[in-house]
Amino acid sequence: MAGFKLDFLPKYHSSSYQIYRFFWEAVDFVYPPSCAGCEKPGELFCRDCKTKVNSLHLPICEICGYPILNNGVCPDCQNETPPYAALRSWAEYTGPLRKALHRLKYKNDLGLGMFFSLPLIQIIYAEKWDFDFVIPIPISKNHRKTRGYNQAALIAKPISLALGRPMFQSSVSRVKETQSQIDLSRAERFKNLQSAFSPNSAKLLNKKVLLVDDIVTTGATMISCAQTLREAGCSQVYCISVARTLISHQRAFQPDNPSQISL
Numbered sequence: 001m002a003g004f005k006l007d008f009l010p011k012y013h014s015s016s017y018q019i020y021r022f023f024w025e026a027v028d029f030v031y032p033p034s035c036a037g038c039e040k041p042g043e044l045f046c047r048d049c050k051t052k053v054n055s056l057h058l059p060i061c062e063i064c065g066y067p068i069l070n071n072g073v074c075p076d077c078q079n080e081t082p083p084y085a086a087l088r089s090w091a092e093y094t095g096p097l098r099k100a101l102h103r104l105k106y107k108n109d110l111g112l113g114m115f116f117s118l119p120l121i122q123i124i125y126a127e128k129w130d131f132d133f134v135i136p137i138p139i140s141k142n143h144r145k146t147r148g149y150n151q152a153a154l155i156a157k158p159i160s161l162a163l164g165r166p167m168f169q170s171s172v173s174r175v176k177e178t179q180s181q182i183d184l185s186r187a188e189r190f191k192n193l194q195s196a197f198s199p200n201s202a203k204l205l206n207k208k209v210l211l212v213d214d215i216v217t218t219g220a221t222m223i224s225c226a227q228t229l230r231e232a233g234c235s236q237v238y239c240i241s242v243a244r245t246l247i248s249h250q251r252a253f254q255p256d257n258p259s260q261i262s263l
């Protein structure tokens, strides 16, 4: 877990967080990992691969976090404000990071959830986001059955422990997969986003929440889930992901701008 210092956090020394972190460090000790980016033995994500991570720096859009030329809000967010207060991602979804996230999602390399939570905790702390719950973007029952775990929850759990905010996994469930918006008509896109998630409204009224996912591509999933939570009464939704493709969220909504990128 080298390279990410979190000692500045008030809850950093809380026993639940330390136990969780120690558990994953012990797993690394007993079963020495190979790098998830390049397979080199020794570390979960090696120094060389870390240097190849294209982390997203200012200036970025104050709302959607997309890199822009000057400080402020990007034209997409000016045209149609997303249902979330802000979306941030650590880095571009490319190179060794892309390989590593694939390994977290499909190859049971669960310690990577702990590892990739660390830069996200730094971002959340720097942004001074204030929220009541942490919610991992849910996966469908079918995916849960075949995969056995939700990779977003593996990233959300250490964030919840480090920042002292409970994780509330059952607050929203996924009733269908959000399709890529790219080849859909405007009406189809709207319908596609509307019914992907179902909230458990009882505990959401007037709550501020943090949504966590591994990857943001078109942003359709975050938008859909944030919209559902707002409609269920959440007063504020913040979104964070480890990586994102550099395609802006509204560009994915424009029918005359086709792209090969899918969710």
Ligand SMILES: [Zn+2]
Residues within 6 Å of the ligand: 035, 036, 037, 038, 039, 040, 045, 046, 047, 048, 049, 050, 096
């Ligand atoms: Zn590597």
Ligand SMILES: [Zn+2]
Residues within 6 Å of the ligand: 061, 062, 063, 064, 065, 066, 073, 074, 075, 076, 077, 078
């Ligand atoms: Zn924006």
